[in-house]
Amino acid sequence: xxxxxxIADLAAxxxxxxxxxxxxxxxxRNAALLACAQAIRDDAERLKSxxxxxxxRSEEFGLSQAMVDRLTLDDGRIESMACALEQIxxxxxPIGQTIRASNRPNGLRIEKRRVPIGVIGIIFESRxxxxxxxxGLCIKSGNACILRGGKEAIHSNLAIAASxxxxxxxxxxxxxxxxxxxxTDRALVAAMARAEGLIDLIIPRGGEALIRAVAQAATIPVxxxxxxxxxVYVHARANLGMAERIVMNAKCQRPGVCNAAETLLVDQxxxxxxxxxxxxxxxxxxxxxxxCDQARTFAEMKPAVEEDWSTEYLELILAxxxxxxxxxxxxxxxxxxxxxxxxxxxxxxxxxxxxISRVDSSSVMVNASTRFSDGGEYGLGAEIGISTDKLHxxxxxxxxxxxxxxxxxxxxxxxxx
Numbered sequence: 396x397x398x399x400x401x402i403a404d405l406a407a408x409x410x411x412x413x414x415x416x417x418x419x420x421x422x423x424r425n426a427a428l429l430a431c432a433q434a435i436r437d438d439a440e441r442l443k444s445x446x447x448x449x450x451x452r453s454e455e456f457g458l459s460q461a462m463v464d465r466l467t468l469d470d471g472r473i474e475s476m477a478c479a480l481e482q483i484x485x486x487x488x489p490i491g492q493t494i495r496a497s498n499r500p501n502g503l504r505i506e507k508r509r510v511p512i513g514v515i516g517i518i519f520e521s522r523x524x525x526x527x528x529x530x531g532l533c534i535k536s537g538n539a540c541i542l543r544g545g546k547e548a549i550h551s552n553l554a555i556a557a558s559x560x561x562x563x564x565x566x567x568x569x570x571x572x573x574x575x576x577x578x579t580d581r582a583l584v585a586a587m588a589r590a591e592g593l594i595d596l597i598i599p600r601g602g603e604a605l606i607r608a609v610a611q612a613a614t615i616p617v618x619x620x621x622x623x624x625x626x627v628y629v630h631a632r633a634n635l636g637m638a639e640r641i642v643m644n645a646k647c648q649r650p651g652v653c654n655a656a657e658t659l660l661v662d663q664x665x666x667x668x669x670x671x672x673x674x675x676x677x678x679x680x681x682x683x684x685x686x687c688d689q690a691r692t693f694a695e696m697k698p699a700v701e702e703d704w705s706t707e708y709l710e711l712i713l714a715x716x717x718x719x720x721x722x723x724x725x726x727x728x729x730x731x732x733x734x735x736x737x738x739x740x741x742x743x744x745x746x747x748x749x750x751i752s753r754v755d756s757s758s759v760m761v762n763a764s765t766r767f768s769d770g771g772e773y774g775l776g777a778e779i780g781i782s783t784d785k786l787h788x789x790x791x792x793x794x795x796x797x798x799x800x801x802x803x804x805x806x807x808x809x810x811x812x
Contacts, residue, residue, distance in 0.1 A: 406593035421488030431562030461651025511537035520601035623653030630741035757790035
């Protein structure tokens with residue numbers, strides 16, 4: 396069957412499901428999310444069994460240790476998926492919210508209200524929890540979703556989707572609101588991106604090559620997250636003990652995710668002391684350091700090349716650069732950053748405010764790890780992705796970001812003169 400036909404056959408019932416969700420009350424969608432959470436818990440053993448099928452093929456697909464970590468489902472991560480669905484259910488219903496309202500001098504009432512987008516296509520790699528997070532946020536916001544995961548997680552994704560559809564059915568919402576493609580044929584990705592009139596929005600999550608391929612093929616709107624080249628800048632007036640904890644967490648806690656730090660910038664005034672202390676600790680944690688010429692005079696590192704400043708490693712590798720001052724740090728970040736997340740460590744309020752106002756990224760951290768750039772940590776319950784675009788959404792995207800709006804004009808027999 397042609398890829399376009401496969402997508403059309405799946406999108407038709409998804410569109411019907413989207414219409415039902417859009418007209419449903421928030422209480423019913425919340426009940427469905429709670430039923431989905433319980434189904435995830437009930438199916439934990441089956442989910443782990445299907446996940447083991449994917450893990451058994453990780454060497455065949457050449458997955459790194461960090462990627463295997465992202466793929467793995469254990470009891471804790473299954474419980475986290477269920478909890479995320481419950482957190483989404485507990486949020487305020489975005490559908491029908493009045494964004495703004497006014498009464499015109501002629502007596503017309505003008506309102507701008509949130510409404511669902513419709514059918515959202517989500518293309519992602521490796522992390523099976525995205526199946527539950529994405530579906531949960533779409534259900535909350537009254538949208539149907541068509542999900543296409545990577546071949547390395549196909550058994551896990553299909554198993555999670557089956558649990559979610561069972562939860563939906565228990566509350567009489569259409570199971571077709573959540574669809575996972577059973578085939579990982581790459582031709583289906585392009586077909587999704589060209590499905591005008593069937594899919595309203597595409598959100599690709601994964602490597603930069605995947606996202607650029609989707610964006611280039613698309614004839615429908617795409618929200619992009621190209622890369623997570625995140626920086627931590629240690630200012631001259633930083634608490635160095637705090638800075639050390641933040642850098643270690645940002646780089647080492649989970650190096651294979653998009654909000655892990657990839658570049659460390661250190662103010663020249665404190666570079667000798669700070670790098671002398673933290674470099675051995677990073678090395679002990681297995682981090683390979685790639686430093687500029689000046690950084691290498693203070694600690695043992697490999698020489699950095701130009702490519703290192705713009706690379707999202709997703710590994711235990713950290714680029715290190717000594718900068719003259721705040722201005723040089725900001726210039727470096729705005730030159731090489733992917734627009735994801737940047738952190739400054741400083742005790743100087745003015746320096747923090749300068750960093751906030753001049754760094755052009757979707758999230759800016761002050762005295763906190765880049766690892767907090769996450770929908771769950773921001774109180775969104777989960778996230779559909781982290782947009783490095785500036786339109787239509789930016790940063791971690793929750794249910795509210797999966798809405799658009801319509802204008803409601805109420806009159807009393809008004810006609811325009």
